[in-house]
Amino acid sequence: IAGITQAPTSQILAAGRRMTLRCTQDMRHNAMYWYRQDLGLGLRLIHYSNTAGTTGKGEVPDGYSVSRANTDDFPLTLASAVPSQTSVYFCASSDSTGPHNEQFFGPGTRLTVL
């Protein structure tokens, strides 16, 4: 693994189903983030984690949950998917959330909820 990876690349999901999007980084970054990107709305932060064992809510957290059991992994779970959660999801990481902490983005997961 080099950098930050996400799985799956894309997924079509029936409404009401549970889904976990996976994100793994090998840069030993402390901070990790989940964004959704929708046309005209830009990148919106869902949840973030400053360090393993801690998480925080972003701008649009409802309907999503995260966990950060270790440094490398930051899964995003949709407990009961709804069509409004159709989006492209990006995971990102940075050394910390302090100044000059460039975020590195994964390739994204394109999720369609029908």
Next chain:
Amino acid sequence: GQNIDQPTEMTATEGAIVQINCTYQTSGFNGLFWYQQHAGEAPTFLSYNVLDGLEEKGRFSSFLSRSKGYSYLLLKELQMKDSASYLCAANSGNTPLVFGKGTRLSVIA
């Protein structure tokens, strides 16, 4: 609250110069990031400004005025491959970045 504004779309001609503006209102401002995002791909880092002034990096330059809450990204000698979205993002305190909605740049022949 925090607010980032940038134009939605711009069009420019191959070989020309284009300036993409970004205004921000944040508390505890540290610096301003610019990212490039090609269609269907992830954002990638372009620049980070902390101090006032212009920072040049090849064909791309980024400017910051902290007193005015203003930044711009300057792209010179435009190439077709520069067609992409350009995202500005403000870094404040120890909180995650706040992104603008992005400016979609189309470079035409």
